[in-house]
Amino acid sequence: MRTLDAPLERSWRRxxxxxVRIGGMLVGxxxxxxxxxxxxxxxxxxxxxxxxxxxxPTEHREAPLRR
Amino acid sequence: xxxxxxxxxxxxxxxxxxxxxxxxxxxxxxxxxxARQVFHASGGQPLAWKALDDFFSLINPWRVVRHVLFNTxxxxxxxxxxxxxxxxxxxxxxxxxxxxALAKRLGASLVGVAEVAEDALYEGREPGxxxxxxxxxxxxxxxxxxxxxxxAAVEVMRTYRRLARIAVELGEAIRAMGWPARAYxxxxxxxxxxxxxxxxxxxxxLGKHGSMIGVEHGSNFRLAAVLTDLPLALDRPVDVGVQDVxxxxxxxxxxxxxxxxxxxxxxxxxxxxxxxxxxxxxPYFVKTYGCAICIEVCPWSEPGRGPAISERVLxxxxxxxxxxxDPAVVNRAATG
Numbered sequence: 001m002r003t004l005d006a007p008l009e010r011s012w013r014r015x016x017x018x019x020v021r022i023g024g025m026l027v028g029x030x031x032x033x034x035x036x037x038x039x040x041x042x043x044x045x046x047x048x049x050x051x052x053x054x055x056x057p058t059e060h061r062e063a064p065l066r067r
Numbered sequence: 068x069x070x071x072x073x074x075x076x077x078x079x080x081x082x083x084x085x086x087x088x089x090x091x092x093x094x095x096x097x098x099x100x101x102a103r104q105v106f107h108a109s110g111g112q113p114l115a116w117k118a119l120d121d122f123f124s125l126i127n128p129w130r131v132v133r134h135v136l137f138n139t140x141x142x143x144x145x146x147x148x149x150x151x152x153x154x155x156x157x158x159x160x161x162x163x164x165x166x167x168a169l170a171k172r173l174g175a176s177l178v179g180v181a182e183v184a185e186d187a188l189y190e191g192r193e194p195g196x197x198x199x200x201x202x203x204x205x206x207x208x209x210x211x212x213x214x215x216x217x218x219a220a221v222e223v224m225r226t227y228r229r230l231a232r233i234a235v236e237l238g239e240a241i242r243a244m245g246w247p248a249r250a251y252x253x254x255x256x257x258x259x260x261x262x263x264x265x266x267x268x269x270x271x272x273l274g275k276h277g278s279m280i281g282v283e284h285g286s287n288f289r290l291a292a293v294l295t296d297l298p299l300a301l302d303r304p305v306d307v308g309v310q311d312v313x314x315x316x317x318x319x320x321x322x323x324x325x326x327x328x329x330x331x332x333x334x335x336x337x338x339x340x341x342x343x344x345x346x347x348x349x350p351y352f353v354k355t356y357g358c359a360i361c362i363e364v365c366p367w368s369e370p371g372r373g374p375a376i377s378e379r380v381l382x383x384x385x386x387x388x389x390x391x392x393d394p395a396v397v398n399r400a401a402t403g
Binding site: 014015018019021022025026028029032033036037040043044047048049050051052053054056057 | 077078079080081082083118119121122124125126129132136139140143
């Protein structure tokens with residue numbers, strides 16, 4: 001839980017860090033997502049399959065988690 | 068009826084499928100254990116269905132995604148400094164009434180208070196606050212009638228964004244009273260299971276389609292919460308007749324294209340309850356940017372119909388009990 005008594009907890013640094021993160025999300029959606037959406041639509045039009053665990057963004061190509 | 072919706076055929080799949088989401092969700096588990104995050108999650112824990120979750124995030128149209136980004140930004144105020152001067156609370160009932168009135172003024176459609184219990188927390192999460200102020204906000208029914216198209220997904224995310232603003236402002240008001248509070252308003256990133264909290268807070272009952280059903284808005288609302296230590300009188304779960312109707316109604320079952328809604332209650336983490344087959348539901352959910360067919364076809368979701376259904380079902384139940392002493396249910400005629 002991050003509720004704290006420190007009065008300066010929500011500082012401009014924290015807001016800036018969040019803004020940078022949102023910027024990253026936006027760039028990811030436009031650049032990585034744009035590429036993914038084009039590839040997915042192309043495969044869909046040809047009746048082929050987009051493999052989400054192999055063709056998704058690089059950082060997400062982890063092995064499936066099994067317990 | 069389901070012919071009017073896109074078929075459950077997919078141009079995406081896992082080459083190596085992850086563990087079944089139903090197993091992760093604890094279907095068949097007899098012990099009361101905590102839920103594990105499986106899809107839509109927060110905070111650094113490995114997520115079995117992450118690849119599909121990321122794919123979902125990236126194929127959503129911009130008009131949906133922009134609400135997610137704005138929501139993320141406004142949730143920077145979900146937590147913050149607490150006023151040093153703490154207001155004394157002598158009457159938790161009066162305080163709860165005051166907080167509920169404030170939530171309504173901020174725009175919430177539904178408000179209730181519950182204690183944060185184990186069944187509402189994911190494995191490994193400890194929010195450390197005692198009470199949950201559960202908030203519900205009605206969606207625009209006309210926009211939602213476009214399910215499962217992107218237009219309905221936009222309305223869902225717009226509702227979450229408005230609801231998050233309400234939760235944030237309510238949290239700030241509580242912190243100004245000198246009590247810690249944290250707003251939970253992001254459906255994609257939360258430590259909490261909002262439905263168990265909202266059930267305990269009396270916002271409605273669990274329907275066959277795995278979502279809440281309340282009298283005023285049926286299933287046509289979304290949830291958020293503010294957790295706090297501010298002493299508040301607790302609400303109680305409600306019985307408005309939903310179980311009676313769900314036992315005989317098949318509307319969501321018949322209209323669900325991937326046939327994900329189960330006819331019988333399932334044993335899930337030690338509790339027998341309505342459950343939707345995750346492995347069938349989620350691919351369709353992804354394909355249609357959030358689906359929501361089941362919540363919109365639910366008879367309770369039709370504007371103005373819920374109170375009449377509830378009144379009728381409860382009246383039939385009372386008559387049955389009076390006539391036979393049988394506490395059980397009602398026939399289809401009661402549901403219209």
